[in-house]
Amino acid sequence: MNMKLTKAVAAGAVSFAALIAGGGAALADCGIQGAGSVRILSNDFEALRVVNAAAAECANDKVKVTSNATAEHKNIQGPALTANPAEYTVAMVANNSIVPLLNDGLIRPLDDLVAKYGADLQPNQLIKIDGKVMAIAFMGNGQHLFYRKDILAKAGLDVPKSYEDVLADAKIIKDKGLMEYPLAASDKPGWDLAAEFVNMYLGTGAEFFAPGSAELAIDNDNGRKVLETMRAMTKFMNPDYLTYDANELSKIWDAGNVALMNQWGSLAGAAIDPVKANKDVAANTGFAAAPTISGGSIPAAALWWDGFSIAKNISDDDAAASFQAMVHAISPATVAAHSEVATWLVKGYVPGPAAIGVMGNATGGAKPYPMQPYMGLLHTALSSGLADFIAGKEDADQALKDVKASYDASAKEGGFLK
Numbered sequence: 401m402n403m404k405l406t407k408a409v410a411a412g413a414v415s416f417a418a419l420i421a422g423g424g425a426a427l428a429d430c431g432i433q434g435a436g437s438v439r440i441l442s443n444d445f446e447a448l449r450v451v452n453a454a455a456a457e458c459a460n461d462k463v464k465v466t467s468n469a470t471a472e473h474k475n476i477q478g479p480a481l482t483a484n485p486a487e488y489t490v491a492m493v494a495n496n497s498i499v500p501l502l503n504d505g506l507i508r509p510l511d512d513l514v515a516k517y518g519a520d521l522q523p524n525q526l527i528k529i530d531g532k533v534m535a536i537a538f539m540g541n542g543q544h545l546f547y548r549k550d551i552l553a554k555a556g557l558d559v560p561k562s563y564e565d566v567l568a569d570a571k572i573i574k575d576k577g578l579m580e581y582p583l584a585a586s587d588k589p590g591w592d593l594a595a596e597f598v599n600m601y602l603g604t605g606a607e608f609f610a611p612g613s614a615e616l617a618i619d620n621d622n623g624r625k626v627l628e629t630m631r632a633m634t635k636f637m638n639p640d641y642l643t644y645d646a647n648e649l650s651k652i653w654d655a656g657n658v659a660l661m662n663q664w665g666s667l668a669g670a671a672i673d674p675v676k677a678n679k680d681v682a683a684n685t686g687f688a689a690a691p692t693i694s695g696g697s698i699p700a701a702a703l704w705w706d707g708f709s710i711a712k713n714i715s716d717d718d719a720a721a722s723f724q725a726m727v728h729a730i731s732p733a734t735v736a737a738h739s740e741v742a743t744w745l746v747k748g749y750v751p752g753p754a755a756i757g758v759m760g761n762a763t764g765g766a767k768p769y770p771m772q773p774y775m776g777l778l779h780t781a782l783s784s785g786l787a788d789f790i791a792g793k794e795d796a797d798q799a800l801k802d803v804k805a806s807y808d809a810s811a812k813e814g815g816f817l818k
Contacts (some may be wrong), residue, residue, distance in 0.1 A: 433517075435462035436721025441477055442492035444469040447523045447539055447666050447742035449704070451492075455729035463721050473497070481506040486711035489661040489722040493535055494706045495769040496776060498527075503773050507534060507709040513723040521727070525745055528708060537707035539731040540743040542766065543586075543599055543662045544701055544757030545691060546671065550684040551578055551659040562692045563600070563629050563700065566660055570636040573659055582659040583636040584652060587790050588645040594782035595702070599662070600626040602767045603693040603700020614774045614816035616767045618805050619800045625694045627789060634790070642791060653685075662690055662701065665758035669740035672753060687753065689760030699761045702769035705745070774816045781806035 402804075440455060442448045452467040459465040468488070470476065474497050480487035480524060491501060501507045509532040514521060527535040547559055554575050560566045566583070573582040586592035601608065604622040609615060620765070634641055638657070649663050650670065654677055663671075663686075672682045690701035708726050711720050734746040743755040751759055769775075785803035788794045811817040 426690070430458040430725070432458050432460070432463050432721055432724045432728075434717055434720055436715070436718040437489065438465040438479050438486045438725045440465075440467035440490040440492070440722075440726075441467045441473055441480060442467065442490075443473050443494075443706075444471050445664075445666050446670060447738070448492055450734065450738045450741055451538070451726075451729045454731070454734045455490075455725045458721075458725040458728055463725070465725060469784060477501065478504065481711050483714065484713040485715070485718075486713040489711050489714045489718045490726060491709050491711065492706065493709050494541070494704050495702075495771055496779070498709060498744045499771055499773055499776060501709060502529060502534065506712055508712040508719065509533060510536065510710060510723065513720065515709070517720070517724050518727055520747070522747070527705070527706075531597070535707045535709045536726070536730075537705040538654040538745055539666070539696045539706045540745060540758050541664060541666050541704040541706055542701050542758050542761045543595070543664050543690060544668075544699070544761055545688040546653060546658075546661050546668070546757075547686045547688065548659045548681075548684050549686045551582070555577055559686065559688050560660065560691055562611060563633075563694075565813070566691055567632055567636070570633075570660065574636060578660050579657075581636060581638040581657065583633050584641070584644060584649055584658040584661040585630070585633060585637070586644060586646050586649060586662075587634070587637075587641050588643055588648070589628070589684065589787035589790065590645075590783050592645045593786055593790060594779045596662075597626055597782050597786060598769070598779065599690065599701045600629060600693050602702055602769075603690070603696050603698060605696055605698065608775070608778060609772065610629075614772070614811050616778065616811075619804060622694070623800055624796045627786075627799060629693060630790060631792070631796075634792070654681055656681045665755070665761075666742055668754040668757060669742070675739070687757040687760075689757060689764045690766065697765070699764045699766040700762050701766050703761060703766050704769055707800055748753060774811055774814065777810040777814060777816070778803075778807050782809065 456465045477491050511533050515531055525537050526533045527537055555576055557569050560569050570582045572712045573579050585596055597639055606622040607617055646664055650667050652658055668687055672687050690699035693700040710722055735744045735746045735749050740752055740754045743758040781803045785806050786799055789799035
């Protein structure tokens with residue numbers, strides 16, 4: 401991994417606000433030229449299921465389209481794309497999941513395919529690394545505040561702007577007997593718990609690593625403030641909070657058991673769905689930018705883009721068919737039919753109520769999820785190193801030491817630290 405690539409990846413991350421502002425377009429119908437196999441690997445949430453279904457419309461007697469939507473996609477993608485030929489032709493990627501594919505040379509430049517089949521794509525949809533298009537972005541995402549309008553009104557509270565406000569409001573809501581456990585968070589040990597720390601730490605404005613190096617830099621007042629805030633919030637959460645990931649948060653929100661939580665923008669549409677959601681809860685659900693933390697001025701949440709890349713170890717025919725199918729899958733027609741399931745980066749998209757939180761994060765100056773090649777090692781270290789802390793079994797200082805020990809070992813093994 402060379403530093404040139406590292407800098408280019410980081411530069412690509414900061415273009416998110418421009419993506420939100422611009423958007424892009426896609427072909428009006430499928431009409432794939434040529435023959436080939438389209439094999440899609442993606443995460444598993446509603447917006448990506450919509451895209452996968454739209455890509456399937458391109459299947460014909462010359463083109464076969466299959467997809468695998470799974471929460472394990474990040475663990476699968478490396479080995480699957482290393483095979484020759486690759487098991488999948490398309491990898492749905494985001495800020496973080498594209499990095500290992502870039503590092504290992506498992507995805508191909510898309511410039512030729514863009515020139516031939518992507519004339520209607522906007523320039524700000526093109527994620528460029530070292531000047532080459534390596535992914536096509538089609539939606540924005542991020543975790544932001546979900547709040548119950550009726551509960552806040554009964555408590556005489558405004559929408560909280562900071563985590564300090566969130567904690568103060570939770571106490572008032574509980575003391576007034578309006579809700580026993582007014583808060584919830586994705587505190588399940590693993591990826592979700594680590595993301596909670598990353599979100600809040602980004603809100604402090606501090607850096608995760610020492611400038612120009614892979615040396616960890618979170619053992620400081622900012623790191624301790626984040627952990628203290630995470631621990632303080634558990635006092636207002638259901639005792640089962642260690643079992644809550646993003647999917648579980650959606651369930652307890654729909655059940656009407658929570659007043660305030662940070663949740664993914666990609667799940668906002670489902671929370672207010674007039675047909676599928678709890679009608680009383682949906683009618684009283686509001687969205688806002690993520691709260692600030694510790695006197696900071698920016699939303700404490702990572703900005704994300706989601707998009708697709710094309711595998712390197714496949715035939716050119718499969719690559720061409722796959723690119724065309726995906727361009728069709730993210731068309732304005734698809735977005736128009738499913739406008740509420742995501743903050744789309746596609747021509748013609750008009751942000752609705754479900755996009756308020758992600759848009760608020762972007763316009764509020766929230767930072768992109770870091771794209772250094774060793775950020776994944778830190779996320780993994782946080783996934784395990786914070787488990788005892790969030791369970792109340794150790795203090796913040798010990799948790800930070802645990803994370804550093806785990807990260808240092810992995811970073812040395814990966815050649816990032818001596």
